[in-house]
Amino acid sequence: MLYRRFGRTELLMPVFSCGGMRYQYKWQDVALKAIPTDNQANLEATIARSLDVGINHIETARGYGSSELQLGQVLPQFPREKLIIQTKTSPKENVKEFRKTIEQSLANLKLDYIDLFGMHGINTNEILDWAVRPGGCMEVVRDFQQQGKIRHVGFSTHAADPQVIVRACETGQFDYVNLHWYYINQRNWDAVQAATRQDMGVFIISPSDKGGMLYSPPQRLVDLCAPLSPIVFNNLFCLSHPQVHTLSVGAARPQDFDEHLKTLELLDRADEVLPPILQRLEEAAIARLGEDWYKTWHVGLPTFDKTPGRLNIPVVLWLWNLAIAFDMTDYAAMRYNLLGEASHWFPGAKVDQIDLTALKPYLKNSPHGDKIPAILQQAHDLLGGQTLKRLSQS
Template sequence: MRYRRFGKTEMLLSVFSLGTMRYLESEENAVSTIFKAIELGINHIETAKGYGKSEQFVGAAFRAGLEKQRDRLYVTTKIVPTPDADTMRQQIEDSLQKMNLDYIDNFDLHGINTWEHLEMLKNPQGCMKAVQEAVDQKLIRHVGFSTHAPLEVILAVIQTDLFTSVNLHYYYFNQRNEPAVQLAHEKDMGVFIISPSDKGGMIYKPSEKLKGLCYPFTPIYLNDRFLLSDPRVHTLSLGAAHPQEFVDHQEAWDNDTPLSELENEIFACMHRHYIEGLRSDRCSQCYACLPCPEEINIPEVLRLRNLAVAHDMVEFGKYRYAMFGNAGHWFPGEKGDRCTDCGDCLPRCPEKLDIPKLLRDTHDRLYEGEGKRLWD
């Protein structure tokens, strides 16, 4: 296991962190998974108040003997922003009690996803007052934020200089947030990547086409290598739900060197296949088509189409497409079938795409019903 300095926090974190969102079965399974992660060299556990019984299970692990290793472990928990300080103060106390901890190494404001959330941070009597009090009382050591926001919002939150780290989406198959990674790097912030194997393409269940393009490596390995070869990235979430789920990442966590010649050749081949497979229907993700009068998230809808057509990532597309209209600010926008052919987006598209046609095609390819976030 490699370790990296988590920006100005000075915490030396393992390049994989144990994300605990998927503890669905039992306390016994959760505790055994946590202990397996520690055995493998992972020293950072990431949870959230909103992840079901996750904080409670982390507390069970500490009561089961993990407290003996507390001085060499780091814990992050996340709480959504609140409009007042009292609510945040109580929630911080609740999280500490559930996790059986005296302090939180890294506390994230969870889901700074909108301009309204950013305004909440500026309220002198709001949640940040309670967070700062907790820092002064040494209940919290470092303060970061997690985000599913549009890039412009992420950049604005980073520019506030309120935070020492950021937890965001950035993957080989979705590089939209690269400017945020760069800005965080310039400000010496810790950079934590959310769910690279799941939100990064559901690459633990790759299509045969994608497996062939990645050969002799696996899609999981190559995505891990894409991220860990970048020194601006510090740690990746590994959301193991069972002790045996770590094995697919072991080859990558001991290899954070620059990409090899073969790895670069494979990425170049994948990019050529992507361009050639989409031809004149490729959405370049410029976002010029927004805003849409029907609130369709046109670039994200068409990104899912891009991946389904070019790399046969249909199951991932279905999984994410089902979220549109059902996940609020965590995954904003409506499905493609809401298009009314108003044509508002057409003159703004530099590729001159027939966007209404592509939206309908995406819906036909990917719609299988409605979905929701795991803990909604």
Template structure:
């Protein structure tokens, strides 16, 4: 395993983390006697393998159903001081409710402390305010840190770059879990702010939300050459020193294999991934034009400001990469979450909106004359059966 200093936490962080979102049995809390022995044995095998290969950062959340409980039943089998244990609890408008949920997490995990605590889902300005305002959830977390029950405080986010920058610039968080990878570079400014604050940076879902790369289209496979697209994307992320670790949503021990092979290229990440990046960007320019690729997102307001709440920026991002690189199934997966995922993936599909008003709202975009037509094309490309978040499916 390779390791990086996790910002001001000074933790020696493995560049691949063992995420606990996919190996639990249920997305709801269930009694221990309802946990299937085979599933629990698989979970233990995944964690044990993770530790054997040096990926000692184990990440879970209150919102991951039975994950905390199932982990709590096996953690005593390992040396606690060798683990970097992280859990996440959603902020609440009422800090008392937040504290109650934190206590549930600790009871399920059967531990006296967590190395990394995250506010789960600071996804908009309102939720950030619940955390940072006087008497808010941050004050509760700081008291827990004073008591030794939390060692470092961070957050996870699906918010806009503007909100993430504001959170990072506050100087109150030690690290952040954020989306950034080849098919989503819009949050790079927020990562730079994190660097200025000496924060740890954890990349969320580089394989799934980063392009459904575990099931890549043939075009992407060919462009990546000898590298699996998951490996290439990992090297793309890790070639930046501002990035410290990549989330691996593990369902079984074998899920580590492709990324462990990627580590063979770690020490030459930049020179290994750069030729593929050049091919991918050349293909995008060939398909969409250099001007579009250089600034398709400019001048597009956030979804709250647009008629019908259409998330134009997100739809254009999905369209851009799906059109050029054939990652259409990923585009469908994300597009059909719109309208069904609340603040985790906000806004609506490109339908049922006033075209005249939309044209006016997009007037600052250098591609204002194209976007309405591209929204229609994107809708035709992606629209399918509605998708729910995993936790609600």
């Protein structure tokens, strides 16, 4: 395993982390006795495999249902000083409720301290304010730090506006950030750079799932990424940037680490291996989308909160691009059908929930304003389907 300094925490972080949201039994809290023995055995085998290959960063959250409780049955079996444990709790307006969730996390995990505590889901300016205002959630965390129960504090984010993440980094109150950034979605690069200026650790959330369902890629993407698999290509793309310290592997079973580990032997040759694949991907996208659209589709688009009906135009067009350019229709449909169902985690409405004829004045700053309504309709016709919910709501 390779390790990188995780910003000012000074922790040596493995370049892959074991994410804890796919091996747990339920997305809701359950009694320990209700957890099937085979599920718990699989979780324990997954953690053992993670540690065997040098992935000693185990990441979970209070919002991951039974994950913390189940981890609490296995983590105390290992030398504490060899583990880096992260859990996360969503900021709340009521700080007493926030304190209770941290206490519950500590009790579930059966640990004397948490190495990395994250404010979960700083997705809006309002939630950021709950976290950092005087008398807010950060003061609760500082109290736990003084008691030795929390070592370092960071935040996770799915913010639709990258500037929310930049502002959170620039408060100087956080030691690390969990965010989305990978080949198919590089919008948060300014936030990665803001974190780097603050010497924060940078953890990439879900690069293989939210980064394109790369464990079940379309054949076109497989061919374009060859000789690498899409998973290894995306890992190498992310880790070729030294600002990135670790990528989450949302392992559901012990063997889920295997494909990711193939990345390690390529890291010192990224400058040789990546350019031809990157060029091939760009040329393929231009061939199907057109060069002008490929390079300028995002220019001048209104944000979802400034669009009639809160239509998330940038996201819908982004997903349509992926479906057309790379045949990533399954992924694009999965994400598209979350719109309107995931609150601030994935905000905005779908196309069929608004009047497309009302968009014209809102597209005046786009070089493609005249054709975007038709493309939005095409996107809905291609991707629309069954309404989905976030995993934590299912």
